[in-house]
Amino acid sequence: MMPGNEAPEDRPYPSGALSVLSLVAGVVAMCAFTWIAGHWSGLLFTQPVNEPPGWHGFLAMNLCLCAGAIWGLLSLKPLKAAVNVLSMLLVIMGLFGFALALGLLKVQRTFPWPWPWQVECMVAVNLALGAAAILGLLGLKPWKTWQRQDEPLSPRTRRSVNLLWLATAIVAASALALVVDGARSAGPRVDSFGDWINSPISRGLACFVIAGWLLGMAINKWWWYFSADEHERRSDDFGNLLAWAVFLIVTPAWWVAARAGLVPRPDAMLLWLVTSVIAALGWFWRRNA
Amino acid sequence: MNNRLRVLRAQRNWSQAELALQLDVSRQAVNAIETGKHDPSLALAFRIARLFSLSIEEVFDDARK
Numbered sequence: 001m002m003p004g005n006e007a008p009e010d011r012p013y014p015s016g017a018l019s020v021l022s023l024v025a026g027v028v029a030m031c032a033f034t035w036i037a038g039h040w041s042g043l044l045f046t047q048p049v050n051e052p053p054g055w056h057g058f059l060a061m062n063l064c065l066c067a068g069a070i071w072g073l074l075s076l077k078p079l080k081a082a083v084n085v086l087s088m089l090l091v092i093m094g095l096f097g098f099a100l101a102l103g104l105l106k107v108q109r110t111f112p113w114p115w116p117w118q119v120e121c122m123v124a125v126n127l128a129l130g131a132a133a134i135l136g137l138l139g140l141k142p143w144k145t146w147q148r149q150d151e152p153l154s155p156r157t158r159r160s161v162n163l164l165w166l167a168t169a170i171v172a173a174s175a176l177a178l179v180v181d182g183a184r185s186a187g188p189r190v191d192s193f194g195d196w197i198n199s200p201i202s203r204g205l206a207c208f209v210i211a212g213w214l215l216g217m218a219i220n221k222w223w224w225y226f227s228a229d230e231h232e233r234r235s236d237d238f239g240n241l242l243a244w245a246v247f248l249i250v251t252p253a254w255w256v257a258a259r260a261g262l263v264p265r266p267d268a269m270l271l272w273l274v275t276s277v278i279a280a281l282g283w284f285w286r287r288n289a
Numbered sequence: 290m291n292n293r294l295r296v297l298r299a300q301r302n303w304s305q306a307e308l309a310l311q312l313d314v315s316r317q318a319v320n321a322i323e324t325g326k327h328d329p330s331l332a333l334a335f336r337i338a339r340l341f342s343l344s345i346e347e348v349f350d351d352a353r354k
Binding site: 155 | 306307309310312313314316317318322326327329330333340348
């Protein structure tokens with residue numbers, strides 16, 4: 001490979017406007033998926049299935065948003081950003097689909113047979129969504145955009161990449177287990193997605209997840225940090241600093257606003273999620289800038 | 290800090306990934322050094338200079354001259 005030919009490949013975004021468009025479409029699609037999942041979970045765990053007025057119209061609108069966003073992303077397929085955003089959406093869709101189907105089956109086992117036909121339909125739809133997500137990921141092959149297929153990796157780089165995959169697996173396994181167990185314990189009383197996410201979980205699963213985070217993630221993070229090269233570490237430091245600055249600024253403001261009754265009380269997990277996303281974005285941006 | 294890494298690499302017809310492999314860093318690190326977005330540590334600067342059989346001053350320039 002001639003070094004002079006590498007500049008375009010090192011800059012995977014040929015057009016800033018198209019990249020922004022793909023990201024906007026991705027965010028819209030994610031919101032639509034979340035809304036749909038929320039509505040589904042609310043309906044699935046209500047016995048008997050009660051459909052609120054106007055639900056069909058709302059669901060149709062969200063499905064149209066999803067379809068439009070996915071179509072837009074597919075039309076931007078040559079862009080690495082579009083492929084990756086679409087893949088992220090498919091992962092979310094797959095997780096939601098399988099988790100909702102499993103949660104529904106666990107809840108429904110406590111009710112006598114036959115179940116309402118809507119329940120069986122919803123299980124089938126969610127399983128189909130999960131399967132479609134897997135097929136979509138296999139078709140898009142986003143991993144081909146993450147690294148050139150013929151690119152040699154140094155031992156240090158290979159180790160840090162493998163550790164990143166391990167961390168991703170721990171996060172995904174924990175999230176899936178929490179969603180399924182939360183759905184089981186919440187049962188038919190839950191009628192909103194927010195209640196479902198914060199529903200109680202069993203102690204056994206909690207111990208497993210806590211051990212995974214305290215031991216698995218801590219060791220993984222430490223090992224990754226000292227396996228990564230200095231550029232990677234400096235990018236990670238930048239992302240962490242950015243996230244810490246946001247936490248320092250946002251948390252007191254939220255706390256004061258909550259005391260004044262302007263907003264709900266600060267949510268630790270929401271703050272964790274926001275700072276984690278900012279740290280990851282900061283690291284990724286600095287690493288690939 | 291300015292550097293001649295891209296030129297030296299081109300003279301040997303190495304890709305960024307091939308250079309990264311020899312330096313035991315990621316391709317992104319090589320790219321960041323070449324584009325001046327990352328100033329390497331002294332240890333890495335020595336490794337780079339030794340790889341090209343040059344002194345550090347022949348590879349890197351603090352741009353103050």
